[in-house]
Amino acid sequence: MTSDSLQQSKDILSNIREYLRVEKEALFNLLQNPRITIWKDIDITVIEDKLKIMGISSQELQKALQGLPRQAKGAAAHIKLCNNEIGNQLADLIDCRDPELALRAALQLEKKSRLLGALLAPLHQLTDKFFRADQKIRQLLSFENILPLARHITNQQTHVFKEGLEVYRLLTASAEIKDGDLPGIAALSRQATQLQSRFHHVEILNFPRPVEEILYDYLELGTNTIEQLLIFNKKTADILSADQENIKALNRRFPELAATENTEELLNGVLKQAAAVSRLLSDLYHKRETVKTCAKIAESLEFLNIYHLTLKNKIIPALQDEVKKNNSLLNPVTLSSKKTRDFFTGPKGIIRSMKLMVSSLKGHKALNQVELQIILEKAVNSCKTIHLNSKKEGRELQNFIDSLINHFSKPFPYEVIFMLVKQTITAYGQAAEKMVKNYGVKKNLQNITPVKLPASFEKLALLVEKKQKSFIKANQGG
Numbered sequence: 001m002t003s004d005s006l007q008q009s010k011d012i013l014s015n016i017r018e019y020l021r022v023e024k025e026a027l028f029n030l031l032q033n034p035r036i037t038i039w040k041d042i043d044i045t046v047i048e049d050k051l052k053i054m055g056i057s058s059q060e061l062q063k064a065l066q067g068l069p070r071q072a073k074g075a076a077a078h079i080k081l082c083n084n085e086i087g088n089q090l091a092d093l094i095d096c097r098d099p100e101l102a103l104r105a106a107l108q109l110e111k112k113s114r115l116l117g118a119l120l121a122p123l124h125q126l127t128d129k130f131f132r133a134d135q136k137i138r139q140l141l142s143f144e145n146i147l148p149l150a151r152h153i154t155n156q157q158t159h160v161f162k163e164g165l166e167v168y169r170l171l172t173a174s175a176e177i178k179d180g181d182l183p184g185i186a187a188l189s190r191q192a193t194q195l196q197s198r199f200h201h202v203e204i205l206n207f208p209r210p211v212e213e214i215l216y217d218y219l220e221l222g223t224n225t226i227e228q229l230l231i232f233n234k235k236t237a238d239i240l241s242a243d244q245e246n247i248k249a250l251n252r253r254f255p256e257l258a259a260t261e262n263t264e265e266l267l268n269g270v271l272k273q274a275a276a277v278s279r280l281l282s283d284l285y286h287k288r289e290t291v292k293t294c295a296k297i298a299e300s301l302e303f304l305n306i307y308h309l310t311l312k313n314k315i316i317p318a319l320q321d322e323v324k325k326n327n328s329l330l331n332p333v334t335l336s337s338k339k340t341r342d343f344f345t346g347p348k349g350i351i352r353s354m355k356l357m358v359s360s361l362k363g364h365k366a367l368n369q370v371e372l373q374i375i376l377e378k379a380v381n382s383c384k385t386i387h388l389n390s391k392k393e394g395r396e397l398q399n400f401i402d403s404l405i406n407h408f409s410k411p412f413p414y415e416v417i418f419m420l421v422k423q424t425i426t427a428y429g430q431a432a433e434k435m436v437k438n439y440g441v442k443k444n445l446q447n448i449t450p451v452k453l454p455a456s457f458e459k460l461a462l463l464v465e466k467k468q469k470s471f472i473k474a475n476q477g478g
Helices: 002-031 034-041 048-053 058-092 099-114 116-138 143-153 158-172 185-200 209-239 241-258 263-285 289-324 332-344 346-361 369-382 391-405 414-437 441-448 457-475
Strands: none
Touching: 002 034, 002 058, 002 099, 002 116, 034 058, 034 116, 034 263, 048 058, 048 143, 058 099, 058 116, 099 116, 116 263, 143 158, 143 241, 143 263, 158 241, 158 263, 158 289, 185 209, 185 289, 209 241, 209 289, 209 369, 209 414, 209 457, 241 263, 289 414, 289 441, 289 457, 332 369, 332 414, 369 391, 369 414, 391 414, 414 457, 441 457
């Protein structure tokens, strides 16, 4: 039993000594940690306002610096005292006459040594302030997080900083547009490219040729406007390319600073980075017209989107239904039948019929209602020239009609049939154009867009055309 008590005492004292050694080494390393010691060399009062913006209390740091030596001294003294007692008790164990008493003394010293934890607790509370300060400085290592500090150290007016920041967000915004975000250059380009693709994939099938031509013209207006918009957007991006490179260079500095171990270097680097951010935003302020430019592009894309939706989802289906209706003038059969009846009825129709009969008696080709209606149907279904905006188009229409009726004698009945075919084509084109132009855009689509829509598709098309001309002028440097 005696030997067991002595061995227990030795083991306890050995364990205490190891515990104290580990704690002493940890205390030494903690007090030598550069994230703590470096604050002794930093004039905290000079940067007190900046530290406050970072969420760091300069008063707490100064108190911690003052309290550390006292707390460290108390812990070190306790370690030294316990080590001295360990030495004494180990010496007493050599010729120990009362092993149980020695064991009780060792156990008492063990309790005493553990009081070191209570002495170290306030010291750790002080050192934690320095680690938290370092952590808060590192939390600033992103553009968004460093903005409050950049705003604090700048002598710029508030609107300069704010408007410069708006330009920055435009230049760095991702291609994805989030709700409430001001779309940036990349987002606008992506949106325009997608809309351009949607225009190209609009199908115009099973329509009479005049309707196809009308729809193609409107689609062409949309695609041409987007093309000019994309050119304009790219020119804007090219003008700002140097600024974008500056932004990239500035943002590369953040991860470089994050790798810095030295707190003073980190702090100085963050302050310099904040100043660099401030200068960058000041430079970008002078590019603030970009905000209006992007807003203009975004608005144009919104109108173009509605323009596309109206054509594809509203007007084209409505035209398809109208072309099939038996009583609609957009049905080639219905219109041709009406025009044929009008041609042969009434006072003028009777006179024409008599003249045609006389002409046929002279050996010329006769014309009946069935043949005339077939000619008119073919004209309406096949004629691609409905707008006579040039001499070339006038000749094309004349040649087209001539290809249908050149087997009739001239001047009669060729000329009257020519006029009828031309009038029928014109009437059909006007009816189709009227239906497209009169579609109520505002009434049907205002609830899906923030922009104020015009009442009709005709006015929307004029608005898109106006924007196209504006982009063309800007792209030409006008």
